[in-house]
Amino acid sequence: MSKITLFHIDDHPLFSQGVSSLLKGDPQFQWLGEAIDAEYGKRQVAYLQPDIVLLDYFLPDTNGIALGKEISKFSPRSKLVLFTMENSPTVVKQALESRFFGFISKSVEREILIKTLTSVGNGEKIFPQLKDKEIEKNLDLSLFNQLSKREKEIALMVKKGFTSSEIAEKLFISLLTVNTHRRNLIQKLGFKNVAQLSAFLSNVKNH
Template sequence: MRKISVVVADDHGLIRDGIQAMLKYEDSIEIVAEAENGLDATIQVEHHEPDVVLMDIMMPEMNGIEAMKKIKDTSPRSKIILMSMEISEEFISQALECGVSGYLPKDVRKATLISAIEKVNEGEEFFDPKVSEAIFRNYYKKKTKGPSAVTKGSGKISKREEEILSLVCNGMTNKEISDQLFISVRTVDSHKSHIMEKLGLKNTVDLIKFSIKNGFIEI
């Protein structure tokens, strides 16, 4: 099985060493390069074309947001997970606009980091629950007034889909949803696909924005 190639970018050697230690013995993941600033990150990514980039936001030479913009141009297949000591609504908003695939705090546990890398590599998004709350707040502030195209209970999506939509937007994984609703993970994934198809949405971030606009979740 081909390993997931990863580039780690952080200006603190201790953080890079810690991530190396956590992922060193993972059979499915291989760290192919490290970078100590944003500019170096863009160079390493262009050279290695990794599957996933774990990148700090506050770095010298070029910050993580600026580096991500350049990486999206030079290595569009590489998925980016931003990591930060603090959850900033401003940074999250900028990251979403640039097409970030994940956003994690730096105190994340090993199992969560591995899960994030694997899910992002598969084309999903992975946001820490604290980040999801910040996304809710950010888009709630920008919420447009007036009638919604689809409102809760409108019949556009089923009651079960409404339930799953609410759980997804509150940061629950497919496995957690399946356990709570006593259905299979595959069924959860199928419902999510149907929801996005019915509503013309592309990803989890779109689901979050839609849910806030149309009253499926409460802030």
């Protein structure tokens, strides 16, 4: 079983060293290193392509969420985790909406840290400050906002119960084009069928 590789970006080197010491003894993880500034951190992540990137929120000249957005462009397989003392609901929601996989408070105990990183490494999203329903709602809105204008238009018509033929007629496009968009929507959002797409759209209430 391959280890979960980790890289940490935090402008407090002693804290990074302490975290690495906590994790190096665990056979699940491989600590790839740390950076104290954004530019060096970006170069290292681009080269190392770690499974998980831990980011502090407060960084010189930027913040962890903005930096995470940049990192996701050149290291899309890396799962971003905000690892900070800043735990305001606004910041936590921003991280969730920016496709972060988790939030960890710097005050957590070792066992919680390991459990969270293991879960994130396995593809689970961990935001203990938010309730499950709130996470689902924010994830749905975040995914919806990534769609193109035409995809959103068709998705909302699907939500209203229009058939492919009716959508084609109302948008003045071919039936083939509508069906192609519907298939792309299902694939892009990671669903298996129209029923799952409809369930997803039921949470999208602000559009």
